[in-house]
Amino acid sequence: MLRGNLNAASGADAARAADAAVARRDPSLKLPQPPARSTGAHGATGLNAAGYAPIVWGECTSATQPGCDLVWAFFATKCKSGGSDLANALEDAGIPLAALGLGDPWMGWGHRIRRIHDWLLTVPDETLVIMSDADDVFLLPGCSREEVVARYHDQDADVVWMSEKFIWPQESLMLDYPAVPPPPPGAANVSPFPFLNAGGAMGRARALRQMIWDIYQHDCYDDQLSYTQHFLRHVSPTFKAEAPLRGSRDANTEPGSHPNATDRVDPISGVAVPRRPMVVKLDYYNHLFLSTAGVSLGDIEPDTAAGRIRQRQTGGRACILHQNGNKLRSDLLTDLKKAFKTGRWPVPAPMAT
Structure with a gap:
């Protein structure tokens, strides 16, 4: 879009x-077909007078408005403690939140994609948007909104995705993934997080809209599979040839030649910026995101006073954590939240013999 x-x-x-x-x-x-707007759709009824979707706190009508260059959006049909923890952390950091889907019946992962797309249609093109899961995602208290924005820009990409240790839901795509880039200074070794995780992404509203337009199929389609296929089409020549992406502006498309491509207009000068391929990256070294599935307390170096952590293997000091996977086997995120509230770091459980 x-x-x-x-x-x-x-x-x-x-x-x-x-x-x-x-x-x-x-x-x-x-x-994607926008559903009828309801009280639960965006935390408020309909659109505001300026034609934008209301958010939980603050009214953003321009990406250049102070405090409105970054908005966080999550989808949740019910209000749970984890989502409330995230909302409180965002309010403390001064990051506006759009809570999508509250009160809706659960209709599948594809429905979540569609609702986010509907909301993105009301967001200024140049606004930076973080879209994430709700109940099992957390913003570390030591991360400011300015640092989150800077860490996104450091990646030099249109869309930055969280990476994880495990491939889901289609293991056959493993061979289509690109090689993990070499470790940066400060990393102990090559990242053990080679696969896309759909629990967190960041990009400008226009890029996220385009991505969802490219991948949406139906409400029952798995969102992580959709986003994985989109990523692979941008980085894997073999996969791209086998499964062409509708509306894609990839490296094989002459800039400006695709009917869905348009110039990006600078929000301040009003000057059109030349078209170019969309760049999609994984945050392999936890510069911004950390998926905690398969991560133990021993992998984390804490700084509870500063409200930060360091992942020992990657050297990354992620700001946004996601506890994906089986929470009965591991719920590291809950342990980390308690540690930052109490200032006491939990002792890692001894390894089973």
Whole structure:
């Protein structure tokens, strides 16, 4: 959805017309369809007077408005303690939050993708957006909003994804993944996190909209599989040839030649920035994100006074943690939250013999 300013009526009309044209060329194409807006959709009813989706605190009508260059969005059908912990951490950090889906019935992972897409249609193009899971994600107290933004820019990518140790849900895609890049200074060895995890991503609203437009199939489709396929199409020539991406602006597409590609307009100068391929990266070395599945307390070097941690293997000082996987076997995130509240670091359990 990168066709002009979607936050103006004319831009939205142009986007709908372009989508209709694409659908006519391919009748089987399934585009994300915005659901009816409800009180639970964005934490408030409908859109505000400026035409933007309200957020839980603060009203952002421009990416250049102070405090509105970054917004966090999560999808949750119910309000649980983990989501409340994250909301409180974001409020402390001064990061606006959009809570999507509260009160909705659970309709599948693809439904979550569609609801996020619907919300992104109301967000200014240049706004930085973090989209994440809700109940098992946490922002470390020592990370400021300015540091989160800087760590995203350090990656030099349109979309940055969390990485993890395990591949899910389709193990056959393992051979399509690229090699992990060599370790940066401070890392003990090559990252053990080679695979995409859909629990956290960061990018500009326009890039995330385009990504979801590219991958959405139906409400029952697995979101992690969708995002994995999108990533692989951008980095794996073999996978790209076998499964072409609709609407993709990849390295094989001449800049500006694809009908879905449009110039990015600088929000301050109003000057169009030339089109280029979308860059999608994994945060292999925990510069911003850390998936804690398969990670033990012994892998973490704490600094409870500063509200930070360091992953010993990668050297990364991630700000955003996600406890994916089986929480009955390991719930490291809960232990870390308690440690930062009490200032006492838990003693790692002895290894089984």
